[in-house]
Amino acid sequence: MRVLYFAWVRQKVGKAEEEVAPPAEVRDVAGLMAWLAAQSPGHAEAFANARTIRAAVNQEFARPDQALAAGDEVAFFPPVTGG
């Protein structure tokens, strides 16, 4: 599973992307966030306040309960500020 980070989520995690292989009990976006938070102090800081983070699965905005599959591209980022 490919995970991408943007903006301050990327800065806190310390990388722009990584390949991860979470255990089978990680079934949805919220589960992945909780699992990622335990991977390093940077991850922990990035995911400390999950409510400030938005997610996309396969380049579509996704809610915390969206189910995940092994080949998915999952992205985490703050609320967008374009335009």
Place this chain on the structure above:
Amino acid sequence: MRVLYFAWVRQKVGKAEEEVAPPAEVRDVAGLMAWLAAQSPGHAEAFANARTIRAAVNQEFARPDQALAAGDEVAFFPPVTGG
């Protein structure tokens, strides 16, 4: 009193402007229109349907009951179609 005509009102009257000296009983815009309509066949045609004509007095839109003074600039024209 200076009277200006625009668009098809000008075409029907046959001139773009004229100086007029209506009698004292012509007190407002509607009265001036009725008086002008009797000045020539062109004027009569232009003012045949007063409801299709708009007026301005001293370069401000005016209603039929607006009072007139001797030195006024009065204009008659169709509803505007700019932009």
Place this chain on the structure above:
Amino acid sequence: MTPSIRIQEAPFDLAEETAALTAGREDVGGLASFVGLCRADDGLAALVLEHYPGMTERAIARIAAEACARWPLTGCTVIHRIGRLPPGAPIVLVLTASSHRAAALESCAFLIDWLKTRAPFWKREEFADGRERWVEAKESDDAAAARWDAA
């Protein structure tokens, strides 16, 4: 800030007018523009626009001042062409600048809705077959302008 208002036969240059409202400034967050062009409906050969010199400039200056009072604008340009214009030619430009996006967008729509219904311009259509016709005012334009009275 004094709005720039021009009635002219000559074409206008959108890039130049935009640059004039932003050059050397760092407080403009949004720039909204509307350009109205001459459509070639039903075999139109040209539009001929006339106006009421003097009244036109006064009326546009007043509505531009009202726009500046209703929205915090950093710049406002209105250019309306007159004379004979072929299909495809730009007729009118409204350009508004503000620190805030909504102010620029709303004031631009306000000004063009107003110009359509309250500015003393008249359009005559000339067709390829020699016919001529004065454009008639549209109720939909009156309705568009009236919504700002209530706002």
Place this chain on the structure above:
Amino acid sequence: MTPSIRIQEAPFDLAEETAALTAGREDVGGLASFVGLCRADDGLAALVLEHYPGMTERAIARIAAEACARWPLTGCTVIHRIGRLPPGAPIVLVLTASSHRAAALESCAFLIDWLKTRAPFWKREEFADGRERWVEAKESDDAAAARWDAA
């Protein structure tokens, strides 16, 4: 008509983009544009914009297609810049063309309101004194975008 959508570091040319939507056509009655610029609030030295390559283009293409379904557009261009932009620099361009004035104006406002709240861009502010700050999403932008859901 296929909307033109570009994410780029380079500046854009409003006159060129406008010409592309009108050149050789006689059916365009109105052209609305919005340009968002970088303001120099509070000693800002630069804005740095990043985006989510791939998702950005897909998301903008989808919303542009929705605009074309909601309004009868003859042309639609969206250009969003990324990278480091100094105060005064143009950031985003939305340009819509239609036979009808209201369609051009409304679709332009719709697209920029959407870009502000749903397109995956993020802005970091760099200040002259070395501080950095990620721009936070604004509730007023969410409200502006939400009014189109109800419309």
